[in-house]
Amino acid sequence: xxxxxxxxxxxxxxxxxxxxxxxxxxxxxxxxxxxxxxxxxxxxxxxxxxxxxxxxxxxxxxxxxxxxxxxxxxxxxxxxxxxxxxxxxxxxxxxx
Numbered sequence: 036x037x038x039x040x041x042x043x044x045x046x047x048x049x050x051x052x053x054x055x056x057x058x059x060x061x062x063x064x065x066x067x068x069x070x071x072x073x074x075x076x077x078x079x080x081x082x083x084x085x086x087x088x089x090x091x092x093x094x095x096x097x098x099x100x101x102x103x104x105x106x107x108x109x110x111x112x113x114x115x116x117x118x119x120x121x122x123x124x125x126x127x128x129x130x131x
Contacts, residue, residue, distance in 0.1 A: 037098075037109035044095050045102025054103060063103070067096040 048054060074089035101108040 037112065038107060040094075041098040041102040041106070041108055043102075044098035048099045048103075053099075058103070060100070060104075063096070063100045067093060067100070070096055 045054070070089055070092040074086055074093060077083075077085040077089050098108070100106075
């Protein structure tokens with residue numbers, strides 16, 4: 036299902052002209068980051084509806100990136116989630 040969403044997001048972006056010329060990965064990552072920043076602002080304002088929409092935009096941007104690069108995001112997520120179950124409590128020494 037996730038890989039289908041990746042394909043759809045990429046095809047939609049492509050049909051709207053966003054992939055007419057090669058786009059650097061850094062640019063696509065910056066666009067993901069901008070959507071995360073917009074979600075943060077919506078959350079700070081208590082705008083739960085816009086917050087959810089911005090999170091959807093984050094996913095759509097990630098799906099587009101994965102679709103453009105042929106990344107099997109669904110399998111990668113499942114593998115990573117299984118790996119995370121094996122990690123120690125609060126691994127990495129981060130405060131959060």
